[in-house]
Amino acid sequence: MADVILARRSCKYPDKKFLFEVITKKRTYYMMASSQDEMTSWTDALTNILVPDLNNNNNNCNNSDASSLSSS
Numbered sequence: 718m719a720d721v722i723l724a725r726r727s728c729k730y731p732d733k734k735f736l737f738e739v740i741t742k743k744r745t746y747y748m749m750a751s752s753q754d755e756m757t758s759w760t761d762a763l764t765n766i767l768v769p770d771l772n773n774n775n776n777n778c779n780n781s782d783a784s785s786l787s788s789s
Contacts, residue, residue, distance in 0.1 A: 724763035726756065739763065 720741040727738040727747060735750040737760050750756035 721763065721767060724760045724767070726760065 720743065721739055722742065723738075723740040725738060725740075727733075727736045729738070729747070730736055733749060735753060735756040737748055737750065737756050739746045739748065748759070750759060
């Protein structure tokens with residue numbers, strides 16, 4: 718997964734309704750879903766893996782910072 722840069726709906730073939738692309742450093746993979754919902758599920762899942770949830774990371778950092786401050 719480290720090589721994946723982006724997952725998004727593809728406009729390369731307009732006649733393919735549920736085509737999406739997974740772009741890596743070396744090549745682009747085109748994949749077809751059977752519905753809009755399935756395509757959205759795939760691209761959302763891949764995006765969630767690639768882009769960390771900053772809110773969760775910030776909460777973890779703040780909690781660890783707060784505990785280290787209170788213990789000193």
